[in-house]
Structure formats: C-alpha cells, structure tokens
Amino acid sequence: MHKWEGIEAFVQVATHQSFSRAARALGVSNSHVSKQVASLERHLDARLLTRTTRKVGLTETGQAFFLRCQDILNTLEEAEQAVIDLQEKPRGRLRVSLAGAFGEEFITPAAVSFMRDNPGLHIELNFDNKLVDLVSDGFDIAIRAGILEDSSLIGRRICNRKLVTCASASYIDRYGQPESVNSLVNHHCLIGTLDSWRFQDGQRHFDMRLRGNWRSNNGRALAHAAIGGLGIVQLPDFYVRDALDRGLLVPVLEDFNPTDTGVWAVYPHNRHLSAKVRMFVSHLAEQLAGG
Template sequence: MHKWEGIEAFVSVAQHQSFSKAAQELGVSRSHISKQIAQLESRLDAQLLLRTTRSVSLTEVGQAFFLRCQDILNTLDEAEQAVIDLQERPRGNLRLSVAGAFGEDFIAPAAAAFMAENPGLAVELDFSNRVVDLITEGYDLAIRAGTLKDSSLIARRICNRRLVTCASPKYLKRYGTPESVSALVNHNCLVGTLSTWRFKEGSRHFDLKVSGDWHSNNGRALVHAAIADLGIVQLPDFYASVAIESGQLVPILEQFLPTDTGVWAVYPHNRHLSAKVRLFVSFLAERFGS
C-alpha cells in the first residue's frame, strides 16, 4: 500500500487547486494533506505542485502524473461501484451541477426526494451558470438546457424546454397585442442574456433582434419586470408558468412558437455507469417526462 499513499490527496488538491478544499473533501486536516503530498513528492523525487500563498497549480510533471492517477482512481471507483451496483442500490456521493430557476424549482426537490428514497446516498448540488468540466472537476452529471455542444458526453432528455412570449394584461391593453413577430419592433422588449428571440414561421426558424429599456441576465428578474407592466418578454416556460396560470402574464404570438428544445441530464462516457447516476437520471426522466 506504500505506493498508494498520498495519491488520493494529490488528485483532490489538483482538482480543487486548494489544500483546504481537498482536506474538507477527504475529511482530514490540511496539515495531513500537506504532509502526504510532501512525502509523495519526496518518494517520486519530483515537484508535483507549485504553491503560493494564494494558489496551487500543477507542474508539468504534476500534470502528467495527475492524469494517470485520475484514470487509476476512476477505474477503482468503477470497480467499487460495480460491486455496489450488484445490489441495485445507489450509494456514495452524487455530485451534480445545475443552474437557474429550473435547478432551484425542479431539480433540487427531485434530488431531495431521490435521496430520501435512498438512505445510503449523499447529494452535493452545485449551482453555477458556468459550464463545468464534468471529468476534471469531479462531477457525476449536470443538468443543461437547450442545444448541447459537448459531443463527448452522454445526454438523456428529461423533459421539454418550451419558449414562451408574454406580457401583462395591463401592458397589452395600453400598447396593444402584437399580431406578428415584426410588430415587436414597436414594443418595449425585456432583454435577457441574448439580444435575439427565437420564432418559427411554417417550417422555418429565425432569430429576431429585440431591444428595450430593461436588461437582465436573470430569468426571475425578467418575469418581475413583465408583471410590473414594463414590456414583453420571451423566456423558458418554467420561469413564467406560475405568472401565466395566475393571469399576471398572458402568452402572445403563440402561432410563432419555436420547436421545443430539451432539458438534458449529461454525464461522462464511462465504461461502467454507476447505479447512482443511472437510477437518478431515470428518476428525473420519469418525474418530468410529462
């Protein structure tokens, strides 16, 4: 076992770029992590990490060693998970990346329900708008919406993502309801992350550049502005569904709705998919399939 000493600590520090976070992940002290890595570097007669008072980074040798060690630990995890999977019970730590209102309102309650059904499971739910690297950052899966770009990942559609265009009844009464997409140029459009909105006419999809005096990269902020009669908004239906059901917002231009995209559970292409990931993705697909 002498050759294994310090490997897990080194990989954790490399992934988190932090001794403190690695110590927290492994449930040991920071000094213990530091001692293990110092002994590992001494045994290898090579410097693996560059340390400053503010950061930790890999040396060239450390990077090469990290990639090999990460592969080895992943293989060990797969072997351990294979034994667990024989019992068909998800166990261990399920680490997933989510973002936005869909993560808050739907994925978080679903993850809590799944954990309640599986007492041997721990869940780590990380909210970030950043597209994380699942493999190098140690995530089991991520929930992503829209068109996927990373073809190296496996993706399973868990539900549809529908865009809606809507405004408050008071705004429409004051300024009129647009009957065509082109009529939006005469309205105040509440602009989100993108300055273009998506529409469909016949079989043709197209983007329309919009403008207005309210800009926000937060979907809830856009909904609040629309409810306050400031203008027209386009965003995924899960942001606006409650306001639409209550009558605070009214869907418009429904004949020009673009084709639904999807919300996806994405995970690395491993030879052996763990029970915790496989069963959780199936749980989400069943929960949100309708």
C-alpha cells in the first residue's frame, strides 16, 4: 500500500464517527476501511482514532492530522474538478438531497433529462425529510422549499413556491368562509409538519401558529383530508392545483397569500462551484421556469 493511501478512509471515518458509515460513503467494505486506517496508523506510528463498541473518536494527534488531511483532500478535489470543468461536459458523482412530492414530480424529471444530456455523470438522488448537513453528509447540493434562512449556505431560487389556503365547498357551506387570518382560530385547520402558516398583509409577511384536528407530514394526505371536508389547509399549489381546477377545493383568504417563498438549490459557501453543480442548477431553473 502506498504510504498515504489510507487518508481518504481516515477522513471519512473521522467525519462520520463510524467505520460502517465511512464504508458506505466510499462504496467499499468495512474491512477495507479498517485495514487502510490501521495501515496509516502503523505508517505514522501514532494512534489516530479511539474505538469503542458504540463510537469512534479522534485522539489529540488524530484531530490535528484530520484537519490537515481535510484541507489536502479539499484542495485535491478542487484541482480534479478544475480539470473536469475544462472538458465542458460535467463528469463524476453528483449527490442531491431533496424531499417530498415536489422532488418526485419536478426535480426528478429534470435530473433525468440532465443525466441524459451528460452521460458521464453519476447522479444520486437522496429523498429524506430531515434537514441534512451538506458538508458532513457529502452532498453537492440540496433542494429546499420555503424561506432560505441558513446563512452558511449559498442559494439560487430555481422557481416560485405558491402557497394556497383552501377548503372544500362542503366545509365552507357548513362552517362558513374565514373572513380574516385571525378567524382561522375558529376553524378546523389541517396541520402539516409545521405548526404555523405563512401569510402576507400588505408588505408584511408573518407566520401564524395554528392548531388543528388533523395532522400529517404528507402533503397529499392533507389535500385528501381537505377534499373530504375535514377542514382548511395551506399547501404548495402543486398539491391542490388539480382539485382547485375541478372545483373539489375552493381558495380562501386569497388576499393574504404570501409572495416571499420559493424553491432553492443550495450548496455550502466553501464548496468549489463545479461545472456539474453550476450546470445542474441552471438546468433546474430552466426546466422549472414559470413554476
């Protein structure tokens, strides 16, 4: 083994604090990672990691070595990417974090067409409702909806995200139509992942915390509940567009629809903006134009 061959394995283990997660990230076996790290420690004649049955940590020497190795690998990655960028067509792995029906319905078809035009890419779409850490989890880009507040990320708005508040005609016939945002406290509200809905009053945007008799972290389940007359719902328009067109749902509080939300492609400040990321984001914006 070349004397520095185990550096990437060591950095992955230190980052994930796990040999098994490091192996998955590298696409190799646990034993391969373990052997490479052990060989590196023998070469350095130093213990870099502390190992228990539950956790892997860094020794003081390992922490210092880890920081240097991170810088080295980042520099090598940027040098490699600079060469790839000069070849016009993006190549290599593109890892994208996304979630929900919007990702399935809009981002996935755009990713398919992008890969079809760039067969040298290996695209990985990871659907997960949790908010991932792009750097430590090894993602090039994430698709996030709503209001971008994380200052550690750079974001490009790839399309609008229209929030619609609506209910079925049967619900409105039974309970009446809310005349103001404040009157929602007297209605049955169908609540999603968040406890608050977004509204606009003139130039002011605000969130209103609501309680309801139906809760789900799935937009389609919320839309079905609204169509079934269970209450009022606020959802991105793509969940309810068809039901609105067919008259199964009726918009309410239209004068208070927010205008400050969107769908964003985000990536870390310290990540070299490679051709594959730059071109993929531009492709998404083009495909979703007018959305």
